[in-house]
Amino acid sequence: MxxxxxxxxxxxxxxxxxxxxxxxxxxxxxxxxxxxxxxxxxxxxxxxxxxxxxxxxxxxxxxxxxxxxxxxxxxxxxxxxxxxxxxxxxxxxxxxxxxxxxxxxxxxxxxxxxxxxxxxxxxxxxxxxxxxxxxxxxxxxxxxxxxxxxxxxxxxxxxxxxxxxxxxxxxxxxxIDPLRKITSIEKAAEEQVDLSQAEIIIGVGRGIGKQENLALVEELAKILKAEIGASRPVVDNGWLPRDRQIGSSGQTVSPKLYIALGISGAIQHVVGMKGSKTIVSINKDRNAPIFNISRYGIVGNLEEILPAILNYLKETS
Ligand SMILES: Cc1cc2nc3c(=O)[nH]c(=O)nc-3n(C[C@H](O)[C@H](O)[C@H](O)COP(=O)(O)OP(=O)(O)OC[C@H]3O[C@@H](n4cnc5c(N)ncnc54)[C@H](O)[C@@H]3O)c2cc1C
CATH class of the missing domain: 3.40.50.620 (HUPs)
Incomplete structure (x- = not known):
């Protein structure tokens, strides 16, 4: 064969x-x-x-x-x-x-x-x-x-x-010589998230502005039963832990739905999430490269759009 x-x-x-x-x-x-x-x-x-x-x-x-x-x-x-x-x-x-x-x-x-x-x-x-x-x-x-x-x-x-x-x-x-002896197997710490199995991921980028705005993202994730991922600057700023980072030096994910909030679409991020089935992006810059790989795009300010989406979901669910 x-x-x-x-x-x-x-x-x-x-x-x-x-x-x-x-x-x-x-x-x-x-x-x-x-x-x-x-x-x-x-x-x-x-x-x-x-x-x-x-x-x-x-x-x-x-x-x-x-x-x-x-x-x-x-x-x-x-x-x-x-x-x-x-x-x-x-x-x-x-x-x-x-x-x-x-x-x-x-x-x-x-x-x-x-x-x-x-x-x-x-x-x-x-x-x-x-x-x-x-x-x-x-x-x-x-x-x-x-x-x-x-x-x-x-x-x-x-x-x-x-x-x-x-x-x-x-x-x-x-x-057969195993070439390595396994002496014990330990389970990874509970707080290590495995985003590769998530069906919906909300990816948070620098455009979220400040850590306090993550409360809105958490609210949205709860309603959509989604996991939260992050671009590197969000992790580097200490707003989310490193095990949430998606990209070439983070996790590779392929959920059914990836919602990119304030993510520009740098190649180092995109290689980690471009296998997502449907990508929805919100970004205030209509030329942001993330829109090139997005099925749906919203051009606008997250600080206005995120609360509006949350209100809509709360009213309709
Ligand atoms: C060796 C190496 C490895 C790397 N590995 C990774 C990796 O694994 N993962 C990763 O993500 N990055 C990685 N990076 C960093 C990568 O190059 C980018 O810098 C990073 O992905 C950019 O993150 P971002 O899109 O959140 O931020 P930015 O590029 O700063 O983009 C922020 C976006 O938010 C938008 N925005 C701003 N304010 C608002 C608002 N109020 N409403 C709506 N939109 C708004 C802006 O228009 C912009 O498009 C790596 C870099 C190097 C050199």
């Missing part, structure tokens, strides 16, 4: 774009999905339907995946042909994917947030120079390459028929 998507079972629900990307790039030919760990049944069904009948899903039902196991599980199923191998761009793969690339003697391109095609080449966009610019990388599909995908690059779309599932025997792992 020429195209593979690899994801971890326990985080599969958050990384379904890997399945969608493998499906799209295989162009109707067979492709493979490797599941490192078995996800819960409902997520597994989602994966099988997202892959569709052209896909073959191979599941290794092991719980822990140190780098040695990841490399052993993947190398034993890859044939000696050129392949595009997609993985999620997240911490859980960062310690194994460079080692896998070294073992396979192939190139690796990380944090890709846009892919298009040009004959034998893939054109991949990723942030460069710490997110100050976007680089365009041309990948020759006739060579094997590993590409890590930024969250939300494609929205997963379920097909009418599902992929074949093969559960693999994991006894071979007993003889």
């Amino acid at each position: 020429k195209v593979w998507g690899i994801l971890k079972g326990e985080e599969a629900a958050k990384t379904l774009e890997v399945v969608e990307t493998a499906k799209r790039l295989s162009k109707g030919e067979n492709f493979g999905i490797v599941l490192l760990g078995k996800p819960e049944d409902s997520v597994l069904e989602k994966i099988l339907f997202t892959a569709g009948s052209e896909g073959k899903v191979i599941c290794y039902p092991n719980k822990l995946w140190p780098p040695g196991y990841v490399i052993a599980a993947i190398t034993r199923i890859l044939e000696q042909t050129p392949q595009l191998i997609f993985v999620p761009h997240n911490y859980s793969f960062m310690d194994s994917i460079p080692r896998l690339a070294a073992k396979l003697n192939c190139a690796i391109l990380t944090n890709v947030h846009n892919i298009s095609e040009d004959n034998n080449f893939l054109l991949c966009e990723r942030p460069v120079l710490e997110g100050k610019m976007t680089g365009l990388f041309k990948i020759d599909k006739r060579h094997r390459v590993i590409v890590s995908l930024s969250a939300g690059i494609y929205e997963p779309k379920e097909e009418s028929s599902k992929a074949e599932l093969k559960m693999e025997d994991i006894s071979f792992l007993q003889n």
